[in-house]
Amino acid sequence: MSEAPRLPRAPSRPADGLGLRRAIPDRMLPSVVAAMAFLAALALAGAVGAHALATRWSGGAGAIVIVQVPEPLAAATPGAAGGAAAGTRIDAVQATLAGMPGIASRHLLDARELDQLLQPWLGGHGGAHADLLALPLPAVVQLRLQSGASLPPALPDALDRQAPGTLVEDSAAWSDRLLALTYSLQACAGLALLTVAAVAGWVVALATRAGIVRRRGAIELVHSLGATDSYVAQRFARRTGFLALVGGIIGALVALPVLAQLSRLAAPFSTGAAAGGAAGATPLAGTLPGVLVQVGGGGGGGLLPGLMLDALPLPLLVALPSLPLATGLIGWLTAQATVRAWLRRLP
């Protein structure tokens, strides 16, 4: 005698009848989204790096002005600013600069600093100063402009009148070009991100459409049984959103060692060290190379996830985890829109 079958246990998530595990397989979509997320991570790193470089240049080299005064100890041109107190050319120039607004600091290089400056060209250690004394060297004044300040256009002429031959090397000209370049790089990275997002959305839409075609009969059935558009769209969106999230996580994880490796390669450029590679590099928060420099420098230790995370700057640390969230959101929204658009064809 056969026993009567027991009732099925109440499932934790009852079957919705749409069979989406078969409609949208769990391999293709995450793989493609992972590739998109990887590209997006590179573009993000580029954007963050360009931004850091722009910040660094505008606050560093771009804010420096070098004033060279030849024959600094000769008498200044009569009637120059500074009056009788400014007897020498360098005194006259210093007096003019002292009255100029927008200067954060002003520093006259002494003989030792000039010696160090010329050492790469003239060679020698310690003894070079004696040789330098015999050369007609100009006095060099280093100015650091306040943030956002710029050199008055009339200043070079004014200085030249007091001490003819005075040169003013304003870094702002090439700094502006560099800034324009970095902004262009940022814009390119942004465009790349948008393109990657659009392609990811397109891929999700295609996968969703394919899923709809595969389960068209089931969708039409649940629709005729009283399912709302939201019900069907929600289930598709949950599935594709989850798969896109998984793809995003994979892509971000794959990108992590690549970014760390890039940082190791970029380390020498970040510190200004002529040689020594990553061994001499130290992380500089907020700058691209510094960001990417591995903690502990060089070697293979940087491939350890903990060290890689330590090496990443805050903007990238925030952006990388948000990448899977963004891919998941793109997947969810695209599936919602695709399914709802398709359902509108049904009465």
Next chain:
Amino acid sequence: MIRLSDVSLRIGNGPNWPGRTRFLGRAAQRREVLQGVSFTVPAGAFRWLLGASGAGKSSLLRVLQLGAMPTTGEFELFGTSVQRAPRRQLVRLRRRMGVVFQDLRLLPELSVFDNVALPMRLAQIAEPRVQAEVSEMLNWIGLGRRLLARPGELSGGEQQRAAIARAVVLRPPLLLADEPTGSLDAPQALRLMELLMELNQLGSTVIVATHNDHLVRHFQAPSLRLDRGRLVEDGARAVLVP
């Protein structure tokens, strides 16, 4: 309950504007499968829907189950004008009717229990109540021992009963059945019709499309007869349209 007034239905891929075939060719051809159909079915009634193959029975049932909107005319269901109803209200109307499809449309990957439970779950009824009522329904219809079987493991008659159980599990006030006995032998068909009559006696309005004259003679009820998309007989009004 149901009121159709001069309803017609055209099907096809092309747009619906004059001279379309001249510009778009055969792809734009639209066939009128229902023409000027008018009838009323009161609540709690039983109607046979008769006609030869291709007469328009399935098309009329498609309109009645809100699977297609009439091209012209007025369709009123449960006192609601279907064409003017917002989309959300159509969902509510669909939940008030059960449909037995000609091809049954049981989902092969779901068990009999889950297939029958589907309308209740779509209506967001609490799971304990779903468990109790679906089990009761399957016992009543004679499938109490096949709860966990897949549709592919059932005989034709069992599949038919499972489809009926899914259609009536929400106790809908309207039941539409398209050739529900099509794949059954005579005794099974009679048993199935007895079930539908029982549901009708419990208060549901039932419309059954069939071309089985034996059943129509056995179960006396007013009939709606279609011929080439036109209603030519309304048993309740005894009106003949040439």
